[in-house]
Amino acid sequence: MKKVVLASSSPRRIELLKQFGIKFDIVPSNVDEIIDPDLPPEKNAMNLAKKKAEEVFRRLGESAKDSLIISADTIVFIEGTILGKPSNEEEAFYMLKKISAKRHTVFTGVCIIDDSCRQILVDFEKSYVYIKQMSDEEILRYIKTGEPFDKAGAYAIQGFGSLIVEKVEGCFYNVVGLPLYKLNTMLQKLGYDLMKGEL
Structure with a gap:
């Protein structure tokens, strides 16, 4: 069985990959998630995902031989602005x-x-998310849950954030942080398939 490495410490991505019964190592990347304002959001997301995978591959050195490294980066984009992860309550608000x-x-x-x-x-996936109208009180209440931190756009669709999301157009798992259909399509190009439960 091939050695699989997930270049992320995201609990959401870990859980999504685990459901297929695949054994994998978790090696978070040390890449600074710096956005290039001159690039479109999808290009930024792909560039960061590639940098994360390459950094982990280099760091693993000889132990990365013949391994399969998977990485992802999620970006929220609205009205010409890329929203990253809030570092404090003010940014989250x-x-x-x-x-x-x-x-x-x-x-x-x-x-x-695939070494x-x-x-x-x-590659990248794109989804549209519709958020309900929130009062300042609702926003502050949501921030108090602690959920907005370490989340692009300051919300998590699978937690308390599900209560503010009206609907999603496109891949739901893309919004969670790992577009599974896109991932498997890419794996199939390399001769693998998540449906088989192993890589």
């Missing part, structure tokens, strides 16, 4: 206020490095 009562776009870049065939695949 600003982001939630900005997405309130509007549709925004979620991009997730995915990168797979056994010396291939690197990079």
Whole structure:
């Protein structure tokens, strides 16, 4: 069985991959998630995903031989602005206020490095998310749950954040942080399939 490495410490991505019964190592990348304002959001997401996978591959050195490294990066985009992860309550409030009562776009870049065939695949998924209109009181109450931190756009669709999301157009798992259909499509190009429960 091939050695699989998830270049992420995201609990959401870990749980999504675990459900297929795949054994994998978790090696978070040390890449600074710096956004290039001159690039479109999908390009930023793909670039960051690729940088994460490459950094982990280099760091693993000889132990990365013949391994399969999977990485992802999720970006929230609204009205020409990329929203990253809030570092404090003020940033979280600003982001939630900005997405309130509007549709925004979620991009997730995915990168797979297959060392056994010396291939690197990079792609992205896009979904539209509609957020309900929130009062300042509702926003503050949501922030107090602690959920907005370490989440692009300051919300988590699978937690308390599910109560503020009216609907999603496109891949739901993309909004969670790992677009499973896109990931499996990429894996199939390399000769693998999550449906088989092993890589």
